Amino acid sequence: MLAAEIKSLFQEIWHEPVNFIGFCSSTLFEEPLKIPSNHMTRFHRTAKCMRLDIGNFLKQLLPSFCNFLAISADGVVGTNSEANKSFEIENKKSLSFLLIPKLENLQIHSFTIDIHTYTTQKDDILGPGTNHIPEDVKAILYFCNEPLCPPDIGYTLMQYFPESVLVGGFVDNLICPQKCLNDSGGQSDPSLLCIAFSGARLRVASVLIEEHINSKEEVEANMRKLKNCKLPEEQSFAFMFTCIGRGFHHYGVSNVESAVFRQFFPKTPLVGFFGTGEVGFTHLPSEGKVCENGKVDNNRTLPKLYHTYTTIICLLSVV
Numbered sequence: 001m002l003a004a005e006i007k008s009l010f011q012e013i014w015h016e017p018v019n020f021i022g023f024c025s026s027t028l029f030e031e032p033l034k035i036p037s038n039h040m041t042r043f044h045r046t047a048k049c050m051r052l053d054i055g056n057f058l059k060q061l062l063p064s065f066c067n068f069l070a071i072s073a074d075g076v077v078g079t080n081s082e083a084n085k086s087f088e089i090e091n092k093k094s095l096s097f098l099l100i101p102k103l104e105n106l107q108i109h110s111f112t113i114d115i116h117t118y119t120t121q122k123d124d125i126l127g128p129g130t131n132h133i134p135e136d137v138k139a140i141l142y143f144c145n146e147p148l149c150p151p152d153i154g155y156t157l158m159q160y161f162p163e164s165v166l167v168g169g170f171v172d173n174l175i176c177p178q179k180c181l182n183d184s185g186g187q188s189d190p191s192l193l194c195i196a197f198s199g200a201r202l203r204v205a206s207v208l209i210e211e212h213i214n215s216k217e218e219v220e221a222n223m224r225k226l227k228n229c230k231l232p233e234e235q236s237f238a239f240m241f242t243c244i245g246r247g248f249h250h251y252g253v254s255n256v257e258s259a260v261f262r263q264f265f266p267k268t269p270l271v272g273f274f275g276t277g278e279v280g281f282t283h284l285p286s287e288g289k290v291c292e293n294g295k296v297d298n299n300r301t302l303p304k305l306y307h308t309y310t311t312i313i314c315l316l317s318v319v
Helices: 002-011 026-030 054-061 152-160 216-227 256-264
Strands: 017-025 033-036 049-052 067-073 075-079 086-090 095-101 107-113 137-144 165-170 173-175 192-198 202-209 236-243 270-275 311-318
Touching: 002 033, 002 054, 017 026, 017 054, 017 075, 017 270, 026 054, 026 067, 026 173, 033 054, 049 054, 054 067, 067 107, 067 192, 067 270, 075 095, 086 256, 086 270, 095 270, 137 152, 137 202, 137 311, 152 165, 165 202, 165 236, 165 270, 165 311, 192 202, 202 216, 216 256, 216 311, 236 256, 256 270, 256 311
Parallel strands: 017 067, 137 165, 236 270
Antiparallel strands: 017 095, 033 049, 067 173, 075 086, 075 270, 107 192, 137 192, 202 311, 236 311
16 A cells, blocks of 8 residues: 555656655665565455565666665655645654756765774765765765764764755664665665755755754744745755654644744745754855855864754755
């Protein structure tokens, strides 16, 4: 049933995606999907089913050239196909994804970092096979499935890409194909996946909803700051990374933060997850400025990157 629902969603796609960024619940990731076999049998009840994990099933539905990147976490944040309502789905099998077509002013690149050899490769943190990543990266999604990930990595990335906003969190599993690995030999599975967004006309803003914020009115005050950056909504999308301790457990009702986001950004798709630690900081550029206030150099105090019991929302707009 779930496989059929997912397949029907893909049949409604009206553009050809070149990038897939997906978030699924760990309960969905851990249990293979039952896919009806194309092999004909005399009796319908005896028809055989194939079993596929969610990653391979999704890749079969996408064009071969589509860059597939996904993670699994405790819960999922998603938006319906009409892009008019967002949901925070906790403790249920769930999947949300963002399909991005080819856009003239947006480039997306992925890379992985070996957290176990990082300390000996700080000067070449991206490793081999990443020369194609431009220097003008404006935003980096940071997904790690290892709780003991060295915190220095995030700060090193900010210095390596001084105009970037870094957001993300700690997840249960990375679901990425072999081709996304820097190490073509594939000696080990990655523990840290990064997705870099760049483009001359890409604008980015982010806001951190801190641990003590526990009312809709306070969330609205934070979201209003994001709205005041005046990023165009026409070609925009957003990510929400929140703690498993927030959501219903924090507010007593579901969908508080995602509903407030929808209130201020009615046209912008919102996707993300409930994880076990958040990465990011508030970056609110003035109108017309591109990441100027987020630029990090050796003379500026680095922002606090790693948090718990918070929510980070990052808005990207291609103007």
